[in-house]
Amino acid sequence: MTALVPRQSAEVSTHRHDPRDDWPDEARKLRVQLVELYGDRDPLPTVAGAWCARQRSRHTRTAYARNFLRWEAYARSGGIHPLDAKLPLADAYANHLALRPGRKQGSLLSPSAVAQALAAAGSFYTYAVRVEAIPADPFASVDRPRIDADYSPTEGMLPAETEKLIATARDWAPRSYALVALLYLLGPRIDEVLALNADQLGYDRGHHTLPLRLKGGKRKRVPLPPLAYDALITYLGDRREGPLFQTETGARWTQPQVWTHLRVLAKHAGIPQAATMKPHMLRHAFITDSLDAKVPLQDVQDAAGHSDSRTTQRYNRRRRQLDNHPAYTLAAGLAERLQPEGDQRG
Template identity: 30%
Template sequence: MANATAHTPARNDIAALARDAYLARYDGATRQLYAADLRVYFTWCAAAGVDPMAARRPHLELFIQHLLEDRGNKPSSVIRRMKPVRGFYQLAVADELIDRDPTVLLRLPKVHEDPEAIATLTPEQVKTLLRVAIDTSPAHAALVGLMSMLGLRVSEACAVRVEDFREDDLGYVVLRTVRKGGKIRVKPIPVPLLRIIQRAAGDRTSGPLILTRAGKQQTRAGAYDWTKRLLRKADLPENAHPHTLRHAAVTAVIDAGATLIEAQEFADHADPRTTLHYYRNRGNLDQHAAHLAARAFAVSS
């Protein structure tokens, strides 16, 4: 009996095993983010005397209350933090490490977003920002160009390398990027953006495209600082930030007439409902679908 007990994993070992098994399904920035979220949850469990592998729904609702009241997280941040916690328990059930999923019927806070409150830039404002970036340096212009013309996330733009560009069989210059979740995507490079990229690359054939003054690859934090400085120089709204350029790109694509599926593909959203958040022209009656229905069914009088 003593030997059997000695070889039985402790509950905290099982929790660590379940956590590591869940995180092993991801890599890169996504894995780091989910690891940080689970660390917050495990830390709370330890302080509250809750065994993560024996937690029940009421415990998780107390954790959500902790995030909202003690940590001051917004409802949207709480929902994001709970995604890896849900995944952790779902996988633990599938692996038969626990017998029930405590996140079933879990009540999450509601998010009421005002689309008009989201920071955005008009096409003319993006043009102004791009002109200021071009006047500042080729690297600044490449950062703004990749985020505004390709809709890249700031971390994706910073990760672009000179060797990621190539010419396909039809003569298009394309960019191969590793996007959120490790997905590989190939995007065509429009001529205006190609000129910006060529100036940033110079005669280099490899290495990071966007370099700092010290010659190192730009980071997410550094790109945020660059963007804020450019916005101030361009006298543009102070609440704008790098993601605002991606938001402006997706909005511009939709306003130009792209379908929701085309916009979703451009933005690389897993769920089209995410793309809907970028649709800011819902009040334009000229684009209402009623015109399409009427055109299909109209008869001469």
């Protein structure tokens, strides 16, 4: 703890550099939120901020901070300081998450969402033990939900539906078309695209490129096919500064804004699942359509940034679980047997 919290001493210059100023934005924001609750002298804000700052990607820092604040609020509601938490409270929190409503009214948090929340809390306490802020991790023995590797809440689209969405975006606005084209043709995660700046457009051995920062902090240069590049250039015009995708005020386009916009586009395109449309559906389409087009699994895996080919294959298996479900065969036979005699429908 002494290495994390600056010592209060009259001998220390007031102009001395505070290492916490070098934290990423997500870590500094988390610390500020906790200082408002616990004050600047409590060790929790600094320990939590330092833990958040150690995460490699902005996406992970954001998710961990959000999940930590969920746990902190639960502990505080029971009158327990998070650094004083013990296993019984951690077990109670796991039960609370399993019974907590999700985004859809009447539904519960998915097992993966519960697992992610518990993993974030466990990660924090592993770090807290390491820096000697607490003696033991209260989440070390908490049971985690079993995750079905082949299940995903992401709904897929038929190729024809994807084409309708892209055509609608093209007719809607240049920014809409550029975004949807990139999401489908490159298959990136939405945070990877929104983190880009306009001056990051590159050129390498005949390819127009963009540098994506993948999950886990890895960097990868990806090529822009002509359709995506033309859509992007049409949107950008001569602009080569600021966020790659920005609002009318010049601010970076945010994920909530993109989710809302995609649902508007999907509704106009007549997509059945327009109300639940999200950017990951286009990544899903990129993977399944690439595999359908006989692109080698290794190439699709590499493009998707999956460290394990089994992750890429799961997209295919989930699709086939629907396409090849025996319910269709049984229903066809039943419909034939239930057809009235003399009915000669073709």
